[in-house]
Amino acid sequence: MKFTWFNLMPWPYLPDDFREKHRSVWVDIDQRLFDPEKSNAVYNTYMDLLEYADTLGFDGIGVNEHHQNGYGIMPSPNIIAAGLARRTKNAALVVLGNSIALYNPPVRVAEEFAMLDCISGGRLVAGFPVGTSMDTNYCYGQIPALTREKYAEAHELIKRAWTERDPFAFNGRYNKLRHVNIWPRPIQQPMPPVHIPGGGSVETYDFCIDNTYSYSYLSFSGYLRAQALMDGYWRRVEERGAPDKSPYRAGFAQTICVAETDEEAERLYWPHVSYFYNRCLHVYPGFADAPGYRTIKTIQTGALSQYAPPRGGYTQLTWKDLVEGGHVIAGSPETVRQRLEELAKGLHVGNIFCLMHVGDMPAEKCMYSTKLFAEKVMPKLRNVFPEFADDGRFWIHPMNKRAVPGSLGPEVTTAPGAPARTPIPAE
């Protein structure tokens, strides 16, 4: 199993009456609710938490891209990942990901991801989401019915830019480039492992299967509600004639809160879970799904946007509802272990994106939960899929001997003109 500690980076100061006074946390969220000076501490705390997860042995630390969004203040995950690349040692940098249809030209993603891979010594997991309709269509103005075609072209361009060794011309519909020749290129060969966030589109299943990418279902409604969707994916893996059903072909995002006991978990975490479901997911339904964004085939299979809230909304849901319904896996280490094992086996997923910072959770609670998870849950779940232990297709392959950031020392002791150390580390 691969555990990635994921931070959505919610804005923790949405007011109590946010639902009543504001129509949406996303797209047209009130500018005045963002306080730039407060964000200084928020950003740095969130990055500290990601770095903390690295010290505890999580396999990966994860970031993602959202725009004009009160629960995700990361329009550029690459900026966060660059900071993390310098201050973390072993964890994969899971950037899940860059909405490649939004970058003009998309070689920008090939370049920035290559930089992250180079700086981190080959620790990048690259994610290529289509992007939500809120981000892609309503914030970034992409025409809904053309988004997927543009995405597909961007993917082809990035893949070629990473893997071809000579300059080439790219005559796309959306990108006309006479000289594609990225510099730098990634350490991991032929390219970094790729994870694709999806929400039930058949086309995305096929795309992952055909390219040997891992399919990630990033849901906030928990593992019990994900069963039908993931079953559909695995059925498709079989139909498409993939050579294996490795659980690492799939990932799943799950909100997780650990305490000493189940009761303590409710007491410590309920306010923050409630903050997330009631304020952070308060999205105006008109932004959930621009017509044309989802393919007809996908709508016909009945996959509706997860941003369409459940009947009655989340406000009606209690801690008990959320925990029993699997939206949140919370409780003692043993409770969490049991449920996560159920999740992994039930959905047949090897990559778990652990949403361990929830809503407006303060750092110390988050660290408490994270530490308990790392010490008392993670070790017991390492070997859920022993027969696929060697499957390295969906995970990083870092260099063995990596540069140590910040190793120049504080002082310049040599005369100008003579380098403080050789620019290339000595073997």
Next chain:
Amino acid sequence: MQSKTVQTRHAPVRYLEGGAGEPLVFFHGAGGMTENDPILAELSSRFHVYAPFIPGYGETEECESMRDMLDFALHGWDVVEALGLKNPILVGHSMGGMIAAEMAALAPNDVSRLALICPAGLWLDDHPIVDMFSLMPYEMPKYLFHDPEKGAAAMTSGLDMSDPKFLQTYLVRNARQLGMAGKLLFPIPDRGLAERLYRVKAKTVIVWGESDKMIPPVYGPAFQKAIAGSKLVNVPEAGHMVVMEQPGAVLKAVESVA
């Protein structure tokens, strides 16, 4: 009206045909068209009406190879050609008006009479057009109709929004129709028409519902100014759906250029 199909390069095109007189091609708006639309009855009382469905509308499939304004405008001419018509009167409502205007700008010598009914296609910074794509269905009537209550009743008559099977059909239809419309209208319904309207040579009438809250009536003078010699008719007690609320007034305006 009779429902027929004609083949074009991009797609088989379903169209409604009826009436007698001079040939007139009617292009519907983003909301689509049905054979019972009052505007078709009105127009076919005086003209030989051909009303093609844009691919994606009227039970037809969306068309992936039509991507931008030029594709849609040339497709419009492909339809005219396939119908075997020469210099028909071109009439378009809303998105259809945008298409008809673009057709007339592209081929000014092939169209001598043009009627634009609350057309899309221009953008005035001081008068932003509502983002129709993010509207919930229940919010639509107040933007579309002079009398929203009556309009809402007409829009939802016979529909059961709580039936999940209906809902899925509705979502598919909406995705097909507005997915295609989005290629011209999303996120801002401006594809450069303002820079091409000077080419229009047709005798042109512009019709606007005085209570239009979708594309406010201030856009009428903007069109009129851009098309030399055009005239503007403002219709009282009508909103953006002037074609439903005052079809007689629309017919009268069309007759004035025919």
